[in-house]
Each structure stands twice: as structure tokens, then as C-alpha cells.
Amino acid sequence: MVGKEISQAVIRRMPRYYRYLGELLDEGVERISSNELSSRMQVTASQIRQDLNNFGGFGQQGYGYNVKYLYEEIGKILGLNEKHNIIVIGAGNLGQALANYVKFEKLGFVIIGLFDVNPALKGTLVRGIEVRMLDELADFVKDHKVDIATLTMPKEAADSVADLVVSLGIHAIWNFAHVDLQVLDENVVVENVHLSDSLMQLSYNIVKSHTKE
Amino acid sequence: MVGKEISQAVIRRMPRYYRYLGELLDEGVERISSNELSSRMQVTASQIRQDLNNFGGFGQQGYGYNVKYLYEEIGKILGLNEKHNIIVIGAGNLGQALANYVKFEKLGFVIIGLFDVNPALKGTLVRGIEVRMLDELADFVKDHKVDIATLTMPKEAADSVADLVVSLGIHAIWNFAHVDLQVLDENVVVENVHLSDSLMQLSYNIVKSHTKE
DNA sequence: TAGATTGTTAATCGATTAACAATC
């Protein structure tokens, strides 16, 4: 059954709600109204209520939202109630940086494997994880549950690696390669992080702010 | 003078146009119609024409767009005709990974300095750039033109470092710390890269694709 | 009960798509 489709605009905001609720929880705040949250987050209270009601009625009239409950519910919506095993393909600087990120693990994303094609890296340890060669991936996937494949290799190689991971049954790709992956399989979800696009957007805004003055 | 405001939705698409036009240029394609580009990029031809016409009439009726010309014009819109000097504050794994990214340099973004507060890192060389201590930043900024400060430190420190760089006259921040920076100065532009938000969005889509089946 | 605040419907605003006159 397919529920009513929730727009990407809403989904992009959910992690931010999750973060703010986490902070409130740390501060010991027990309940919060859409109005208070609104002034903290600089979004309208109306949007908060609309966004949340895409997923269910988490609040209570006259009371507001219970912080802990809402935090946990959003966590579930985002799939954070389950562990996700991640592999990183491309053990260069970025791949290693990602493997070293402790924060991800706190959210339930555990990096269990690092792969590369460069024989010089074989066996290198990154945060206790040894770098394997890409041709060992098929065997690795047989022995380990892999939920997400992170791609950090140069763009020229990205499409063929994406094909490989999909053929091995991995259904989620976190793509840092600067291409639009040609993944035809409908069941594969792809999330792109295009760092140079982000830098160009910043650069655009710099130009704009100069012409304003 | 302030021109009509161009929406963020449009600006987010510009780097993608730039990328596709670069590819066409490499392929030796001289001209392209909004229709051909449309089928390559999987967006509507109408949107392409609308987007471009926010910035000017770059095409020619009956002909289409000259690839080289349009590529260069979008480059100018994105500020890529000028070099940008970048410093990275936080010389941990991510900071070092960013400093090692050759791709940015090709786009005119040159990393000229690396800073940290950890004395153990002092003097370490990353791609020929030595890591300096954060208290040397004020002097560094006097001697070097710094266009963009990249923040990769833990979120707890991000706000005070943002204040520091702004007080030193840096007007653009590329923020990787997982907070919404409280920069009050209207003239400072901030671009956020929230990697864990991205991972959570992926995770959401994984959950969704499972419930669909 | 009265007051507060949600959940939800209606109104507005903005972004995308369609259509077509202008023009190369």
C-alpha cells in the first residue's frame, strides 16, 4: 500500500526537527508548543503542525507536544530506530573522513567496511576497519548485511560501481561522486551530496551580496 | 540596486546546468536546444528556459544555446570567473579531506590555510599547507585575502568560531558543523552542509521503499 | 468550565509547466 506521497520539502525538514527536539530533551524541556518551537527554529508554527501531521497526530490540544515522545517518533520516521550498516567505497581522504565520523554511529549508522581499488591501501586500518579491495566486495556482502553503500570515488568510476553494488543487492546509495547516477532500478534509493555544487551556491551568494552593497 | 530576487530553487539548479554544459563542451557539442538538454537532464525544457531567463537571454530563437557561451555565462553567474581563497578551520579528518580535494581548485576555490586548536596538529602539512593554530588567524587574515571560511569543528565551538571569522572581516562561511549558525550580520552568507541530515533523509527513503513493497 | 493549542480546512503565495507570439 502506498500512502499519500510526502513531499521532499517536508522530508528535508525532518532531520532539523529531530535535532532541535534532541536539544530540548538535553535541556530537560518536557513539552513544547508549535509556537515556542516556531520561534526557536525560525519557521512558522503552521508549517510545524502541517509537517508533523503528515505522519500523525503527535500533539495534544491545549498542551502541545511531549518532547521525548515527538523526538522518538521522528526518529522512527527517519528510520533511526534501526541500525544501518554502511560500507564506504573509495578509501581516499573523504572516504576515510566519513569512516572516522563518530557522530554517524550515534545515529545508528555503523561503518562496517571500506573498499578501494588501489592496492597500496589494502589492509590499511581506518578506525579499526581494514581497507579491502573492491573485488572482495561480493564475498563481503554475502557475509555481512550491508544497508547503505557510500560512493566517494571519482565520477568516472561511479556508475559502474553503482551497478555493482546494486547487482549485489544493496538498495541504498549515498553518493558523493559528482555525477547523477544512472540507477535504473526503481527499488534503489540514492541520496546525493554534491560538495562542489554547495560551494558554487555559496559563491553565487557571495557575488550577489557584493552587487547588493 | 537590488534586482528581482532569484529563488533558491533556481540557484540550486545552476551548478547542475554548469556541470552538464561542461560535459557537452568536453564532448565537442557546439549548440544545444532546451529540448535536447531537457531530455539529458531530466527536467522540463520550459524550466530550463525559465531558469536561464532569470539571468538573461542567453539563447537565440531558431538556434538554441551556444554551449561554450552558456557554460561561461553560468560560470560568471556562479562567480567562477574569480578565484576564491578558502581557509579551513578544523583540521580533523573532514578538514583534511576538504583540503585534499583537487576538484575545488579547478573551480577556482583555493585552500590557502588550515587551522585548528589542537597543538598536536601544529605544523602538520596537508597537501603542502601547514596547520596553524586558531590564535594565528587574525594575523593570517591581515596578510592574506580570505574569501571563505570553512567550519568543520564540533558544533559546540562553531558559533564562537563563526563570530571570530566574521569579526575578522570574512563574509562567507561554508559550515559543516551540525548547527544553525547564529550569524546576525546581514552581509555574511552561510552555506550549510549537514551530512547527518543527508544520511537521515536517505534512511527515511529506505524505510519508505520497504513499506512500499 | 475556560484557556490553550492542536489538527485540519481554506486562502494565499510561489514555483513549475504549458502555450504561443517574437524572431533568428
Next chain:
DNA sequence: TAGATTGTTAATCGATTAACAATC
């Protein structure tokens, strides 16, 4: 000139905001 394709206006669609009845 005829054909092609832009630039731009008009129509549609979707997302945000406002309003308010439901209800705790």
C-alpha cells in the same frame, strides 16, 4: 521564406500560511 526554438505570458500545480473548529 519556412522552420526551429527562444523568451515570455498565462495556466496549473504544489507548498506555505492563515484561520478556526475540535478538543484536551
